[in-house]
Amino acid sequence: GSTHNPKSQCPSSPPPSLKPHHLLSSFCLLPNPPSLVETISSSSHIDISPWTHPPICELTNDRGGQYCTYTNSHHGHRGWSIVTTPTRAADVASWFLDLPLPVNGDSKKKKWEVVEIPGKGKGVVARERIEQWEELIVDYATLVVDVGFTVEVDALRGYKLLHKAVEQMGDGGTGVMELGKSSEYAQDVVEDVLRTNAFSTRVGEGDFMAVYPTVSVILSSLNARHVISNKADKNQNSAYTRFVQESLQVSIAASKTILPGEEITISYLTLGKTSSERAHLLKRWGFTCSCPLCTSSPEEIAASDHRRKEIAKLQDHAIRAFQANKPYQALRLTRQILPLLPKEELFPLESEQLENMSRIYWVLNDMENAERYAKESLEVLARQGYIKSVEGWMVRRMWERFEEEEGPRGVRY
Numbered sequence: 026g027s028t029h030n031p032k033s034q035c036p037s038s039p040p041p042s043l044k045p046h047h048l049l050s051s052f053c054l055l056p057n058p059p060s061l062v063e064t065i066s067s068s069s070h071i072d073i074s075p076w077t078h079p080p081i082c083e084l085t086n087d088r089g090g091q092y093c094t095y096t097n098s099h100h101g102h103r104g105w106s107i108v109t110t111p112t113r114a115a116d117v118a119s120w121f122l123d124l125p126l127p128v129n130g131d132s133k134k135k136k137w138e139v140v141e142i143p144g145k146g147k148g149v150v151a152r153e154r155i156e157q158w159e160e161l162i163v164d165y166a167t168l169v170v171d172v173g174f175t176v177e178v179d180a181l182r183g184y185k186l187l188h189k190a191v192e193q194m195g196d197g198g199t200g201v202m203e204l205g206k207s208s209e210y211a212q213d214v215v216e217d218v219l220r221t222n223a224f225s226t227r228v229g230e231g232d233f234m235a236v237y238p239t240v241s242v243i244l245s246s247l248n249a250r251h252v253i254s255n256k257a258d259k260n261q262n263s264a265y266t267r268f269v270q271e272s273l274q275v276s277i278a279a280s281k282t283i284l285p286g287e288e289i290t291i292s293y294l295t296l297g298k299t300s301s302e303r304a305h306l307l308k309r310w311g312f313t314c315s316c317p318l319c320t321s322s323p324e325e326i327a328a329s330d331h332r333r334k335e336i337a338k339l340q341d342h343a344i345r346a347f348q349a350n351k352p353y354q355a356l357r358l359t360r361q362i363l364p365l366l367p368k369e370e371l372f373p374l375e376s377e378q379l380e381n382m383s384r385i386y387w388v389l390n391d392m393e394n395a396e397r398y399a400k401e402s403l404e405v406l407a408r409q410g411y412i413k414s415v416e417g418w419m420v421r422r423m424w425e426r427f428e429e430e431e432g433p434r435g436v437r438y
């Protein structure tokens with residue numbers, strides 16, 4: 026199965042290896058997450074901490090379960106609310122209690138500002154030079170909604186919970202309500218904000234949509250790639266997102282040097298999509314893409330699409346080969362993926378592929394190569410800022426994870 030407890034993936038979190046992955050990756054803030062203590066699910070005596078408001082609930086359409094709005098109006102810059110099941114809320118609450126509360130305002134001087142950008146609404150622009158891999162924004166989720174809720178609870182009752190979630194925040198909901206709205210599918214204003222601004226992420230065992238108010242102002246350039254030309258730099262998103270699942274925190278880091286006055290952009294879409302997939306997914310935001318990749322020549326677009334399809338195909342085949350106990354074939358396929366990634370600027374996928382190499386060698390009990398690739402993968406993560414430095418225990422943790430997922434090493438072949 027592909028359900029994964031992110032906590033078991035520490036310390037190198039990007040997507041679970043050799044399994045179909047989601048790009049929105051995470052890393053572990055706490056090497057040893059606190060154990061889960063159910064606080065809310067026992068309905069006889071409801072302890073509402075760490076929430077500042079009693080939960081408000083609605084039954085699911087089949088009447089078999091419920092979803093509730095939980096709010097802590099002090100946490101982060103304007104408080105946050107989560108709409109989920111009582112069990113999942115209890116899970117979140119248990120580790121949430123142990124997290125240091127983010128303080129209002131930033132100690133570091135901001136190197137960016139929010140400005141109005143003609144034709145694009147608000148956007149974020151650099152005020153000072155920002156170095157490659159530098160972290161420039163740290164933001165906390167303010168509205169978190171269980172994906173299950175959107176299908177299991179009737180729309181009208183659902184909107185009630187969403188509106189409560191927003192109104193109960195520290196600022197009365199103004200921060201969330203001021204965010205961009207652009208979805209032609211939304212029936213309700215909070216739904217529109219969600220559709221326009223939310224990231225999908227995993228929290229514990231569940232899939233969620235999460236709104237990060239500062240990150241929400243950043244524009245998209247659809248992870249364009251370098252067109253092989255002198256304009257190369259203009260075609261790259263200047264920044265990327267790093268999720269910290271345990272604290273519902275996200276940080277934005279520079280993927281290249283950003284000069285004063287330059288727009289800061291991130292990809293709104295899972296990386297690696299082809300042009301037609303991007304056009305389809307982009308409908309959610311209701312703007313026409315004018316980024317350099319979208320407006321480059323048909324030949325250039327076709328060449329990029331071809332490479333992206335090739336990457337996806339190789340990944341798929343590598344997974345199948347590995348699962349079919351054909352490790353050498355899986356190695357060969359994975360090796361072919363690596364050089365294609367920089368051409369499409371899919372650098373966040375690099376560490377995953379290196380970890381896959383390590384995993385295959387580990388299963389083959391070739392520990393020299395397993396260790397070499399494990400370290401390379403961690404070095405990439407460190408360079409990209411997902412971890413601070415490469416340490417011995419991280420490699421050992423990787424072996425533990427491989428053993429958990431693949432069984433004891435060296436017995437299969």
Ligand SMILES: C[S@@+](CC[C@H](N)C(=O)[O-])C[C@H]1O[C@@H](n2cnc3c(N)ncnc32)[C@H](O)[C@@H]1O
Pocket residue numbers: 144145146147148204205206207221222241242243244245246309310311312313314315316
């Ligand atoms: C997450 S919000 C970004 C902030 C938004 N501009 C605002 O004023 O709140 C997404 C919306 O920004 C606009 N947007 C983002 N990237 C854009 C781009 N590359 N070109 C035009 N509009 C863009 C679209 O209206 C989109 O629905």
